[in-house]
Amino acid sequence: MYIDTHCHLSKEDYNDIDLVIKENKENKVNRIIVSGCTKENIIEALELANKYEDIYLTIGYHPSEVNEITDHDLELLEEQIKANSKVVGLGEIGLDYHYGKEDMELQKELFRKQMNLAEKLHLPVVIHSRDATEDTINILKEFPNVIGDIHCFSGSVETAKIYISMGYKIGIGGVVTFKNSNLYKVVEEIGVENIILETDAPYLAPVPVRGKQNSSKYIPYIAEKVAEILNISKEKVAEITTNNAVSLFDLK
Ligand code: NI
Numbered sequence: 006m007y008i009d010t011h012c013h014l015s016k017e018d019y020n021d022i023d024l025v026i027k028e029n030k031e032n033k034v035n036r037i038i039v040s041g042c043t044k045e046n047i048i049e050a051l052e053l054a055n056k057y058e059d060i061y062l063t064i065g066y067h068p069s070e071v072n073e074i075t076d077h078d079l080e081l082l083e084e085q086i087k088a089n090s091k092v093v094g095l096g097e098i099g100l101d102y103h104y105g106k107e108d109m110e111l112q113k114e115l116f117r118k119q120m121n122l123a124e125k126l127h128l129p130v131v132i133h134s135r136d137a138t139e140d141t142i143n144i145l146k147e148f149p150n151v152i153g154d155i156h157c158f159s160g161s162v163e164t165a166k167i168y169i170s171m172g173y174k175i176g177i178g179g180v181v182t183f184k185n186s187n188l189y190k191v192v193e194e195i196g197v198e199n200i201i202l203e204t205d206a207p208y209l210a211p212v213p214v215r216g217k218q219n220s221s222k223y224i225p226y227i228a229e230k231v232a233e234i235l236n237i238s239k240e241k242v243a244e245i246t247t248n249n250a251v252s253l254f255d256l257k
Pocket of ligand 1: 011012013040115205
């Protein structure tokens with residue numbers, strides 16, 4: 006059994022959600038954690054989790070939403086988390102200096118506020134960090150009681166080891182299957198004990214479906230690549246990464 010620890014699922018991208026869930030099951034992807042990270046798609050994600058047993062959620066405001074979010078929205082987020090037992094973490098939250106360099110200070114403020122909320126509610130966080138490694142690490146260090154995962158990790162072996170030493174898991178997705186991906190070295194060095202699997206669907210479909218719309222059902226392709234790099238069986242990768250996800254997100 007597999008868990009897709011990070012995906013986006015919206016009627017805007019998938020017109021038949023029943024079919025998505027059915028195909029996931031056929032591919033042994035029995036649980037998925039949908040990330041709701043704008044005001045609008047948090048509402049949709051909550052509805053989906055209500056309807057489908059297999060769907061869990063992380064919710065939180067993405068750094069690209071920084072100019073939309075008021076303190077009132079943060080209060081609303083807290084209420085939504087408290088009212089829904091299927092919310093298992095906050096995210097994706099973090100810093101994006103690739104697209105949002107002009108908002109750096111505001112992004113850091115929003116990130117800190119949501120880290121505070123995670124600490125208060127004893128929930129793990131799902132971190133989005135793009136071109137912002139140093140500031141991300143520094144802010145995470147301010148919250149030593151919070152753990153989580155580094156979503157769609159694409160940094161160096163050294164950076165991965167710093168996050169791991171702080172109690173974080175490394176989210177490995179379809180990029181690991183791409184030719185010339187440096188994730189090969191990262192996976193080899195950190196081992197399966199520190200990894201959770203994710204698709205980030207509908208984005209970043211793995212080889213051999215690269216370029217198509219991604220879906221949680223493709224998680225086994227990512228597991229297969231990790232197994233190949235570490236020279237262990239795909240079943241072992243499934244077992245350990247699933248245990249990692251169950252324990253990080255405290256899934257029942
Ligand atoms: Ni994402």
